[in-house]
Amino acid sequence: MSFKMLTSTQRTLDDAEELVEYYYRRIKVFIPTIAKICLLSTFIEDSLRMYIYFSAQYYFFARRFYGWFSTFYIVFNLIVQMGAVLLILIKKKRLFAISSLFVVIFLQCIMYSPLYSWRFFGKSAALCGCLILLLVDARVTTSNKDEFAGLPDMGFDKPKSLMLLVGRIMTIFIFFTLLHSNMSYFKWFLTTINFALILSVAAGISAKLSAFILVLILSIENVSMNNFWSVPEWMSDYVRYDFFLTLSVIGGLLFIVSHGAGANRIT
Template structure:
């Protein structure tokens, strides 16, 4: 597995970014094809009128697609991350996600992925003193990596199911061990890679939206869930590519 990481280190960040922006790209495109439905839902829910409801859909469409293009082209990535984070906050309020703990944790996980992307694009901080190298844990980038990887693991917590048999219990135990290792930054790359494999398998098994007929509402729900999970997988791949950062057990071990 370590050999795979070594041989894929140049292509891995590109795959990670593509996975990470997938939910925003899919949702932005969906705004175009479901313009009337989305506008009517916002207008009926908030009573904000035709214009403001249309403006909400427009902002979601342009903001998400535009942010994805900026990230993929590596242009103004920090602005793109800020824009997509604002979209997450806007949707959290507009769709009342704030009161749904599962959806809220998934949105926070998405924000964690954007933090990791921001850390990747952020230039190394200047030395605290001229001519003296900056220690890893004094660099704001390391705190972004810490916050990003902690937020990312919230996605797995939404997949935990109790009382569903021995297989589910084993899956819960393995997953909890992995997210603890990622949170503290111990064996981080390996743990993140194993969690990527586990989430990918679960995602294709649980969210098989392509098997649902177009006319069933469940198709859109599973599709949304599928691409959200893909984005979190992208964030975890960034952890695999970048490592845990300065605030981690792995980094401290180097100093010992």
């Protein structure tokens, strides 16, 4: 009986994945662009915030570093993020651009260390996972193979599958940051469903289907719960950060919908 149930469940999942694949083929030409814009939105928002709130950022860093260094870091952060985003969108020097964004995340972990916590670590790790998924897409779609000559070549499809695995696992960290002790029962219920789906994505079990469902759920949750445009001003920075970070994770999940789980998955 249990074997028949497992077989029936697997058949249902396969049918659902085929349905997702059918509709995906109809809009697949738009998915990579949408995924890139969603994923890069965090860096666009952060660089714009650096520009708009330059003085506030300067005084925050000046309490710990020399004034000239604070100015240099803010300008460096702004230029590198916007430059990297532009290079990725026009598909030029993408390995260099994505590597630059990894450096930005690393430096932010140092510069914002007074605010550092396990939640900050989880968000940074999830963002790195999304960048790895972006790197997979760039590596697959590039017409200039020499651009990615620095990446290891371990045989057909192995680098892609390995990077997909690492990216999927690192994306899990975002869901640990969403846990709060004072959440409502309904929020706990949604978080449990999301966590089950992201574990399925990480393990590669019906990854495309799970990622597609997560995109739909997170999109609705993001607009309804991270509505920074309608919260008090003192909360808006924190809520806006979560909004754009979730948008980046949605972008990473769209890349999984596009490329699947790769060879490293549980079947």
